[in-house]
Amino acid sequence: MTYSMNDDDTRRKVLWMLKRLSSYSLWKRKRDAWAIFADAYEHAVKTWPESDPDALNPDNLVYIYQALRLYDQGLEELKVGHRHVWRTQGDLNQLHRPVNLVRSFFFSPCHERWNQIWAYPPKVEEINKLRLKEEYAGARFVWESSNMDAQISNAGFLFSNAFYEKEFYSLPRPVFPNTLPPVPDERKKIIKTGDMVPCDGIWEPGYLSFDYKWKVIPVGVREFTNKGCFNYLLRGSRAPLIDDIDSTEIKSIKVEWRLIWEDTRYCDGIIPDESEYFLEEDPGKRITCKSGEACPHSGRWATLAGGQQQFAQVEMGVVMPQAAQYQREFWNPAILIPATWTLLNRDDGGSVYLPTKKGEA
Incomplete structure (x- = not known):
């Protein structure tokens, strides 16, 4: 799907996303998630036996608490409107160093050249899941650029599958309000x-x-x-x-x-x-997507278009297919028609609304 900055819907969404990523509430949530992760990591270091092959590196605690200190200092400034915290020497900009060091050396047996190449053992992954709650895709786009290049050139990147889907984990996509305000047409500055x-x-x-x-x-x-x-x-x-x-x-x-x-x-x-900025999908609402739109969730989809139920396994970000409409004369090939698809099962294990039959609980 193409996202053009000349399209009104895209412009409204990008404006809302940048307001969200620069909000105090989002950075406060990031800080609180990091604090929970810090407690869990320290507890694991203190209680898991040193002989445990899954033992975590205690040296990471230095970087974990350095990041927490920068969060606390930066948020004190941000909550009174001092956004210099994202400038090159600002506290929230400086977060990238300790946070990246923790990510890069989180569990060395599964890393190579600072990158994770193997899945973590189950109990290590439980701690890692707490770390991931601190990550919001695009939060670095409010930092001052380290060179003279803009942080974002193409709006499509903000909506792309690669922006949220990583090899070993996924980051939640923002849920937009039903109504987004128009983009101001200002030329004052x-x-x-x-x-x-x-x-x-x-x-x-x-x-x-x-x-x-x-x-x-x-x-x-x-x-x-x-x-x-x-x-x-x-x-x-x-x-x-x-x-x-x-x-x-x-x-x-x-x-x-x-x-x-x-x-x-x-x-x-x-x-x-x-x-x-933190809306969640209504679990009691059907998740639907039309032919030609980008698939919002990987999983098994169904439609009644064409006169009979049809199924499709579609990956997130892939364009939703059309449905087949079969001809009365069996020797004539089926034709493709636009369809509205309903998500039956999500590959990530998320809940999906399925209507119950009359008389069922």
């Missing part, structure tokens, strides 16, 4: 690549075109043409380059950035209700 970013917020890359008098004197802005995905930019940083997604070769280009949403949250010391 426009800067160029290399300029100092004047305020924290979500910015759109592109180009301004002008109306000219006598083809020489600019007399007004005509339109702003998008050139890539929204990015969260931090005050005091430099407006970045962005990858030219329309080019056949990978190259970074200079653009203009316009502010579409200024982040002034928490400056008054108040944390608003941000529960909409």
